[in-house]
Amino acid sequence: MEYVWVYILSASSFLFLLFLFKLQRSNKRNLPPSPPSLPIIGHLLLIKEPVHRTLQSLSDHYGPVLSLSFGSRSVVVVSSPVAVEECFTKNDIVLSNRPRMLSADIMLYSSTTIGSTLYGPHWRNLRRLTALEILSPHRLATSLAIRLEEVRLLAKSLYEEAAAMAGGGGFTRVEMRSRLQEMSFNIIMRMVSGKRYFGAIIDAGDEEVASRFKEVITEFFELSGTDPSDFLPVLRKVVDFKGRERRMVDVAKRSDVILQGMIDELRSRRKRSEGSREVESKTMIDSMLSGGYSDDIIKGHILSMLIAGTDTSATTIEWAMSLLVNHPNVMKKARAELDDAIGLDRLADETDIHKLPYLHNIINEALRLFPPAPLLLARESAEDCMVGGFNVPRGTIILVNAWAIQRDPKVWDDPTSFKPDRHEGVGGDHAYRLLPFGMGRRRCPGAGLANRVVSLALAMLIQCFKWEQVEEELVDLSEGMGLTMPKREPLEAMCKARECMIANVLAQL
């Protein structure tokens, strides 16, 4: 028995001394304030889902520049506009790296994709390609027909279902998440490969590929992001957490086969049309084949566009619609704006978006309250730097808690209320306090496309249909877990076609 006490006492003294040593060391090194931590695992036990909420309460206690250890990795969390400005102005280059993650090493071609690769010539090259070729204003203009068609197909499916279920008259209950995901996925895939993979109209002969692709993408999303062994690498040799690493390898192989199939098909189509001067490159894969990129880089870029561009837009529309269903007055004002600017004879087009400032305010307000990437995407410091007067050593992971800043009562009046009018006349003057697309060199290059997709889809949903909550209950706005911050429950609402939109618009789709 005595023996046990000696053991307990010496272990506790050791931990206490270690704690004092670490405290003294961090004071000397002028690191940002930090809660007490445990040896080896650091603060990992403090980090509960949803992570942005946990980090917000830690920042409330320790300040807007906070340091943590996630196992062997040092992390600095930034949660104030002033500190964010410092990160993305004077420190922007130093903080433009991304930390290496196991999932990206295995599933994203050894972290060579635009979102996962280190800052440097390879990233710059992919970024230039994306900005000038794939998401340039010219390319976006030429792919407008794809987005219009996908939004029309969504309108058609809702109209047909509402008409069939309600016998043409009343409201019918519809589930929106799967429809919005399908629309966003089809938009990106058609821009990337020229093909439609989900929904009623799948391009002929592709049903089997489409269903395999659907499976792989679902698993891909599930396994993406951080993995326990990113922070405790010694454990990687000993345990494969819930078989995750094996599953990642399997998903990587299966997705590679499908993506290679897409490239080969486009390559042979291009060969067949050589000499016949058929249409110049149209899809993203075409552009990249013409640019001489390797197949692995092209496959990685297809995945990047899908991961970054589908769920983010679909989630934004779902949150915005949920907020609108809960705020019928805002919905009414948005509909009046649409009726005034567009009329009742046609759907809104992308050229109409600038005539819809109130719709834009609604989107900004939904992105403020529910940013799809609440912690943006992690950065890593390439050199020692200073943030908020503290040292940030080289190799530190930087997390920007956009969610916390966008709901901070010191930054926004009545921050948890949905008030689109607060954005009235502010234009782009929200810098560093509204940052759903990130900041600096690695800011989201898809913001222009996302704004178009979200605006078009929301405009159609408001213009063509009436919406009500199911059984007098407000739509539940709790957050769920996932790569992008999803609503915990998929949005279900009561939907009815607007009489005035049926004859000239909905019945013609």
Ligand code: HEM
């Ligand atoms: C509402 C929709 C979207 C939101 C909220 C969003 C948000 C973000 C955020 C927060 C980042 C990290 C920025 C940073 O580190 O500062 C990011 C990066 C990125 N986004 Fe988006 N995004 C959206 C839509 C899209 C779309 C439609 C595409 C393209 C099809 C796209 C492509 C990318 C890419 C490639 C990156 C990585 C950029 C890099 O590391 O250089 N995103 N996005």
